[in-house]
Amino acid sequence: MASHYMMLLALLALTCSAAIASDPSSLQDFCVKDSNTSVFVNGFVCKDPKLAEANDFFFSGLHIPGNTSNPVGSRVTPVAVSQIPGLNTLGISLVRIDYAPWGINPPHTHPRATEILTVLEGTLEVGFVTSNPENHLIRKVLQKGDVFVFPVGLVHFQRNIGYGNAVAIAGLSSQNPGVITIANAVFGSTPNISPDILVKAFQVNKNVVLNVQSKF
Template identity: 70%
Template sequence: MEGGQIVVAISLLALAFSFATASDPNHLQDFCRAINDAHNSVFVNGRFCNDPKLDEAEDFFFSGLNMPGKTSNQLGLKVTPAIVEQIPGLNTPGISLARIDFAPNGLNPPHTHPHATEILVVLEGTLYVGFVTSSPDDRHISKVLNPGDVFIFPISLVHFQFNIGNTNAVAFAGLSTQNPGVITIPNAVFGSKPPINPDVLAKAFHLDNNVVKHLQSRFWKNNN
């Protein structure tokens, strides 16, 4: 390869790397409170924005994370989010929060947040948590957490939390986006509407078709 071609190739690789690693640009205003009215507003970061001069304290406020969530469901779990839907002022800052309540034996089933890394801190109880790395390794990394312990779930990786104690457990999760999104694996695989062809799932999971159909008939509740 001639010298000029090498320079061009290196320049293109450097440019591609810069696109792949670039962070979000700096904000050009303090905040951009989300609204549902498209009239006389600006569309930023997936939301229409209010005129900042009209924003008030309530736009940046949410109350209730001190209240235990109801865990009387099949998973023994309640996630109380504080994301842009609950706090309009979260539009553009790039953070959000959730309270997670677990009954004894309660489970936050394997799921992913396609838009966010999660940091979890345990306030009460004992949680067994873990995530699985990308293929081809598919390595399971797990840990038992006690009050005051912190654990990280990298962006988009499948992860879970399970209350292995005999008492209720409470944790708070911080997320690196205003709207982390969630894909709960059991819901997505066996509870999609319309359902995935059982032949596909039977082959993918090495199961009998009748087992797949039974799983698809179950009520999958999304608590995330």
């Protein structure tokens, strides 16, 4: 009998752990972002559901190519809660990514989302790096129609290795996944991280650090 109680307690503990680890279930049909409030919460305040309309759940323009005339040769077009207020509390979003020939989506992380990417046009080299201490690179070349997953929080990247433009669509498991581009965060912070810290971290000459910081 005691063993049955122990098994029941263990099952309850596992159930509670799983519940704590996941996003809470919605308590209503939807929670359209109220753009007229200045109240700060973890997400956005809901507007009166009686005032919801079709445009709260709608976005147009994802067919338009992004301008890739920039140093990295890519452009991300987001469709998150800022673009579709009705995504608030629903835990999903997506992006379109355009790549110029040999353009990259530089190494970055999404602190709040796993990403699943589908190639619509072109050939992409993609990869992510596992956490310390292994820092193992998991890499693959994707063709049109291929799908790849980047686990939440891990550093990942994409590169167009074709001679034409490439396009991908990515779904993310958060209404606001966030993005931390590694180079921008490390070398372009405001105020700057002390060059002495970066010299030791990257084991390079101080002039190299100052030169890279000047580019951001």
